[in-house]
Amino acid sequence: MLNTFLNKFxxxxxxxxxxxxxxxxxxxxxSSASLAAEVxxxxxxxxxxxxxxIKKDVLELTTELTRLEEKxxxxxxxxxxxxxxxxxxxxxxxxxxxxxxxNKVVAQHxxxxxxxxxxxxxxxxxxxxxxxxxxxxxxxxxxxxxxxSGNDYQRSETFTVTKAVGPKFVEIQITGDSASDQSLxxxxx
Amino acid sequence: xxxxxxxxxxxxxxxLPVYAASGLKxxxxxxxxxxxxxxxxxxxxxxxxxxxxDNELSQYYELDERELDSLHFHLGQAEFSVGDLELQYxxxxxxxxxxxxxxxxxxxxxxxxxxxxQLARLYYRKDDPESTLYALDLIRENPDKSRYEEKYSLDNxxxxxxxxxxxxxxxxxxxxxxxxxxxxxxxxxxQELREEKSLKGxxxxxxxxxxxxxxxxxxxxxxxxxxxxxxxDDRALLALKDKTNLKLAYRYLDxxxxxxxQMYFERIRLDGPFSNRALLxxxxxxxxxxxxxxxxxxxxxxxxxxVTNDAVQEALMAVPYAYSKLEAYGNAANLxxxxxxxxxxxxxxxxxxxxxxxxxxxxxxxxxxxxxxxKNWVVNLRELPDTPxxxxxxxxxxxxxxxxxxxxxKDLAELRHHIDKWLADLRxxxxxxxxxxKYQEPLLPVVEEQFKKIDARVKLRLEQRNNLASKLKxxxxxxxxxxxxxxxxxxxxDTVMALEEIIKARPxxxxxxxxxxxxxxxxxxxxxxxxxxxxxxxxAYNNLIALDRDIDKMKLRYNSFIRTRQAATQxxxxxxxxxxxxxxxxxxxxxxxxGTMAKQGRMLETxxxxxxxxxxxxxxxxxxxxxFALAENYDRATKAQFDEELMRQRKLRGEAAEKQAxxxxxxxxPENAPADTPQAPDEKSSxxxxxxDRPAVKKPSSFKQKLLSP
Numbered sequence: 028m029l030n031t032f033l034n035k036f037x038x039x040x041x042x043x044x045x046x047x048x049x050x051x052x053x054x055x056x057x058s059s060a061s062l063a064a065e066v067x068x069x070x071x072x073x074x075x076x077x078x079x080x081i082k083k084d085v086l087e088l089t090t091e092l093t094r095l096e097e098k099x100x101x102x103x104x105x106x107x108x109x110x111x112x113x114x115x116x117x118x119x120x121x122x123x124x125x126x127x128x129x130n131k132v133v134a135q136h137x138x139x140x141x142x143x144x145x146x147x148x149x150x151x152x153x154x155x156x157x158x159x160x161x162x163x164x165x166x167x168x169x170x171x172x173x174x175x176s177g178n179d180y181q182r183s184e185t186f187t188v189t190k191a192v193g194p195k196f197v198e199i200q201i202t203g204d205s206a207s208d209q210s211l212x213x214x215x216x
Numbered sequence: 217x218x219x220x221x222x223x224x225x226x227x228x229x230x231x232l233p234v235y236a237a238s239g240l241k242x243x244x245x246x247x248x249x250x251x252x253x254x255x256x257x258x259x260x261x262x263x264x265x266x267x268x269x270d271n272e273l274s275q276y277y278e279l280d281e282r283e284l285d286s287l288h289f290h291l292g293q294a295e296f297s298v299g300d301l302e303l304q305y306x307x308x309x310x311x312x313x314x315x316x317x318x319x320x321x322x323x324x325x326x327x328x329x330x331x332x333x334q335l336a337r338l339y340y341r342k343d344d345p346e347s348t349l350y351a352l353d354l355i356r357e358n359p360d361k362s363r364y365e366e367k368y369s370l371d372n373x374x375x376x377x378x379x380x381x382x383x384x385x386x387x388x389x390x391x392x393x394x395x396x397x398x399x400x401x402x403x404x405x406x407q408e409l410r411e412e413k414s415l416k417g418x419x420x421x422x423x424x425x426x427x428x429x430x431x432x433x434x435x436x437x438x439x440x441x442x443x444x445x446x447x448x449d450d451r452a453l454l455a456l457k458d459k460t461n462l463k464l465a466y467r468y469l470d471x472x473x474x475x476x477x478q479m480y481f482e483r484i485r486l487d488g489p490f491s492n493r494a495l496l497x498x499x500x501x502x503x504x505x506x507x508x509x510x511x512x513x514x515x516x517x518x519x520x521x522x523v524t525n526d527a528v529q530e531a532l533m534a535v536p537y538a539y540s541k542l543e544a545y546g547n548a549a550n551l552x553x554x555x556x557x558x559x560x561x562x563x564x565x566x567x568x569x570x571x572x573x574x575x576x577x578x579x580x581x582x583x584x585x586x587x588x589x590x591k592n593w594v595v596n597l598r599e600l601p602d603t604p605x606x607x608x609x610x611x612x613x614x615x616x617x618x619x620x621x622x623x624x625x626k627d628l629a630e631l632r633h634h635i636d637k638w639l640a641d642l643r644x645x646x647x648x649x650x651x652x653x654k655y656q657e658p659l660l661p662v663v664e665e666q667f668k669k670i671d672a673r674v675k676l677r678l679e680q681r682n683n684l685a686s687k688l689k690x691x692x693x694x695x696x697x698x699x700x701x702x703x704x705x706x707x708x709x710d711t712v713m714a715l716e717e718i719i720k721a722r723p724x725x726x727x728x729x730x731x732x733x734x735x736x737x738x739x740x741x742x743x744x745x746x747x748x749x750x751x752x753x754x755x756a757y758n759n760l761i762a763l764d765r766d767i768d769k770m771k772l773r774y775n776s777f778i779r780t781r782q783a784a785t786q787x788x789x790x791x792x793x794x795x796x797x798x799x800x801x802x803x804x805x806x807x808x809x810x811g812t813m814a815k816q817g818r819m820l821e822t823x824x825x826x827x828x829x830x831x832x833x834x835x836x837x838x839x840x841x842x843x844f845a846l847a848e849n850y851d852r853a854t855k856a857q858f859d860e861e862l863m864r865q866r867k868l869r870g871e872a873a874e875k876q877a878x879x880x881x882x883x884x885x886p887e888n889a890p891a892d893t894p895q896a897p898d899e900k901s902s903x904x905x906x907x908x909d910r911p912a913v914k915k916p917s918s919f920k921q922k923l924l925s926p
Binding site: 065066068070071074075076077078079080081082083084085086087088089090091092093094095096098099102104105108110112141142144145146148149150151152153160161191192196198216 | 773
């Protein structure tokens, strides 16, 4: 078939030209073949393993980089971390939180549905990590929330954070038996 | 293959609630950072959760006294959660190792059982049913425990009741048995699970499959029929029910039992995902019975639906076919003509889709932010704008392989983002370190100098305090009132002693009265010092305690200063090499990621192009068939017109001959012969009246052009 094709075009009669044509035809064949190639299960499995390797590498790097970041930005002698937990009525809907430390707003957060569900399930949100000097500091936590029926209300509480030499952790708990009456409490860790 | 896909789908569906109620639930919290891990895990953000958990665990294992760390209370859960989260993050290799490690530990029976179930699920996802069965065999019930205790311990597992755990185990075992060809055993297990509400539809479907595979076809049909009649509002079950009815209908259609096939087709919802194929099948049932007018009813509904659907494209050919069978050749020809126009347009659209995919727009569309809003990625993809990149490939997108690859591609895109962010952060860290170095380096020597002086004073004062404390302690053992005399008293005593010395040296110079005065003065002083000794000693202790409070404050400030001074040095020292190493590793990971992402992207593109190419070839086949059918119907329509005209002319000639004969008989009337040439047939008359629900078509024209076109 190739000979028939070549014989139709006298310009390709010489041996060198024939080789060139064969080369181009082979190239064309393989390029078209590669485009139409099916993706095999082995290929899928192979690439999946490569992806898993990359995930492993990036997770390891993230662990090291997080520690470096913490050491660099929040040394333990000045570090303070504030956590929010929700232990109250399931019908209570937390909309937002605001944290003031030494009369300065350091964190504000609006909650998504997923975040709220995670808090309800027992997750704890680290809302702020920063640096403060040793000694006493005024912490004011406020929230805006509502009941399922849509009655909005807000609460605010003050707490004194006593910072010593080591890192300081404070848990801000939202608790209460009724969705319409949730209150704030603090736990010094 | 299809059965396999359904089994995988059901296994995945059944595992969803398990992941949602992951092994991390109902944890009493002792460690705030572990609580943060849960916060991300519960939001289905396994990367964030894993990164934090790895960090916490690595810090924990570096400690000397681990039992003092608050994570110690959660260690078992944390170790187990690593595997659980890795599984969610589709890191099957590492998850398997993590879960196996938990199985090897001396954990409680309940956690071990859950770990074994997770491992079994992992093997099943990896398409390894033998290992799935092996892992399921690791699940043990402690014979020493009473029924209540066993229930209690299982009840604690992820907040799930023990019945659900046992059901999950049994169901997974049945699926693995089907995959290993042990259909009879699978049937036995699935029969026991038939009444299980949470798995109702899936159990019936798999039971039907197992029965078919074990050669009990009639029983299988009865089971599948039960599923096909299931009363449910659940969307997933409704889809499974439709699919089962569709399969049953086609099975009976293949057997030639049109009546039963019709019954099953009629059970399928008209707005469900299988409605198009059901309408097509219902039409074919009627066609198989030779009732093409009836076949036109479902096909005409289908004819109006989105032309990208396979069944709709087939209906575009089926409707004119039915008209042709009803001898409405004109209508058939028009509809074939319409179909050819649609196919030509769709082939152009497919060509542009393929071109667009080759330009990389498909991958861009896959990473569209809109596709990231919901966990249900297939729904998201359906919501993507109808661009050339995503048309025609929704079915492909729903396939398991594509889904896995798409998730991997999205994960890689996220990892790329993380790496880019860290690389940018490292640049900021370096800048920050440099600023700190420039600020701290000149300051530190001056601070150090001042600190040395203060340090010496602090040490002196502390020594003084210790001396005082030591003296007070001695006073308790050997009272020395004079030690607690006031300065005035001590001065007065010194004066008295000096006077006594003078009197002793020159007694003649002092009279008796003066002598008495000096003696009384000494007496008063000693009386005061000795009588007030206890009170003075108490006051001294109180003052020492007050001093200690001040000293504590001073020590706090002193230690704080020491740490701050240390932190100031550490804020810029010792980072250069770690940052350089981390950057090198980040670049290496970035290179690896780019290469893998490109490969993964090419595979997705290839799959999409292959799918589009397959659809294109099919449309080309339809086009060829339509062209021939059009020509045939055109010929038939023309022949019908010609026959009709011929008949009309024969009739006219007959009438004329009759009239001529009558005229000749009369011999009085003038001859009026009819025209020789037949009148051209009215074009409109060749086209039959279409039924009321006939699909809209373009004006009939250019049949010959179509026929002559390549």
